[in-house]
Amino acid sequence: MAIRKKSTKSPPVLSHEFVLQNHADIVSCVAMVFLLGLMFEITAKASIIFVTLQYNVTLPATEEQATESASLYYYGIKDLATVFFYMLVAIIIHAVIQEYMLDKINRRMHFSKTKHSKFNESGQLSAFYLFACVWGIFILISENYISDPTILWRAYPHNLMTYSSFSCVVQVSNEVFYISQLAYWLHEDIPRQLVYIGLYLFHIAGAYLLNLNHLGLVLLVLHYFVEFLFHISRLFYFSNEKYQKGLFLADFLCGQFFCFGRLLTLILSVLTVGFGLARAENQKLDFSTGNFNVLAVRIAVLASICITQAFMMWKFINFQLRRWREHSAFQAPAVKKKPTVTKGRSSKKGTENGVNGTLTSNVADSPRNRKEKSS
Structure with a gap:
């Protein structure tokens, strides 16, 4: 069912948008015609078929339903x-x-x-x-x-x-x-x-x-x-x-x-x-x-x-x-994102020296050891 929206510009009468916005009011008027038809003898026979x-x-009433x-x-x-x-x-x-x-x-x-x-x-x-x-x-x-x-x-x-x-x-x-x-x-x-x-x-x-x-x-x-x-x-x-x-x-x-x-x-x-x-x-x-x-x-x-x-x-x-x-x-x-929570510089070194935070076999060859050796 369409939702009625308030707009400053009213759509043309009998257009599709007009019918969608006012279909409940239109239907109410049609139903009222049938109900008003019951009040007049000429139209009552036709209206009563709908209502x-x-x-x-x-x-006939039985003994159980005597009233x-x-x-x-x-x-x-x-x-x-x-x-x-x-x-x-x-x-x-x-x-x-x-x-x-x-x-x-x-x-x-x-x-x-x-x-x-x-x-x-x-x-x-x-x-x-x-x-x-x-x-x-x-x-x-x-x-x-x-x-x-x-x-x-x-x-x-x-x-x-x-x-x-x-x-x-x-x-x-x-x-x-x-x-x-x-x-x-x-x-x-x-x-x-x-x-x-x-x-x-x-x-x-x-x-x-x-x-x-x-x-x-x-x-x-x-x-x-x-x-x-x-x-x-x-x-x-x-x-x-x-x-x-x-x-x-x-x-x-x-x-x-x-x-x-x-x-x-x-x-x-x-x-x-x-x-x-x-x-x-x-x-x-x-x-x-x-x-x-x-x-x-x-x-x-x-x-x-x-x-x-x-x-x-x-x-x-x-x-x-x-x-x-x-x-x-x-x-x-x-679930996949939980193990990858690391902080600071150590996490960066971990990724350089290993896989998923584990150290590799050549961890001893660090830049500091090579610098001491050259001196």
Whole structure:
């Protein structure tokens, strides 16, 4: 994301520089148009497609929920409009965090250009990962994922997603969670992270379209927690590089959590797709009900997850090896320079009469001895 710079000369309207400097304000105006459209009857039907969820189904209240009926949602083509609106919201929040938090820290720390970019990246991602983790945990608790792990594959297809209240305060929604994830990664513009952004969009959209939202939610919360720890330790490293021991410990713990997260992701995926869904009674492809529980789809899902986890481990190992080589190369010159610390005239004589401070065999032929001999 571009950083707003104050300049006396304003760029031409609708130029590239003008859009970069004022893109958050432009996006805010576009989002405000959709919100104002809800206030008028003529435009409300069009604006509501962008702002609220579509394809809702209201089920009658059961004995356990005698006070309220359950509102469930399934996906459709209109969700693209909702993703677009949430993408605008993500851009606005991104700009607020950048201007009112990260830019103020950058002015105090005086980072270099490279560290400035990495600090902004970690600051934005750590805020997103923290918010997504807390939101995902609320959904896991409200829908009893933790107490009953069989919910990951039981009663598949999970084509109806909930929108219920948690503790009468926090509104949690499985579908809104997925839409917000797609919107956030679509708005990201980090050139060197395009591969990871593509992997995020591919797996989130795959879990959303294949009605594997239960498994996808658990895996996303697990992955986001590990990534949050990594970016938090990265922020501490940039803020103060003097505490090398503490940073080394944090880096080590992040590496352990990273490996544990990859292993747990594979275990949950194989347990859900390879065993749970493979033993389900209904294993027929049915687009009307959203049932994709067939052998070809299960193999494709497991292959995609395993290849992605192997790719991430390969990148992680290469990253650690590169850091180890850089650390070794940085310490090697300091070790070589230590024996060459000599002072005064004696060091100069040592280099003339020997090698590396050791005397040679003709040390007796000194200038003083030759002078005495001639007299």
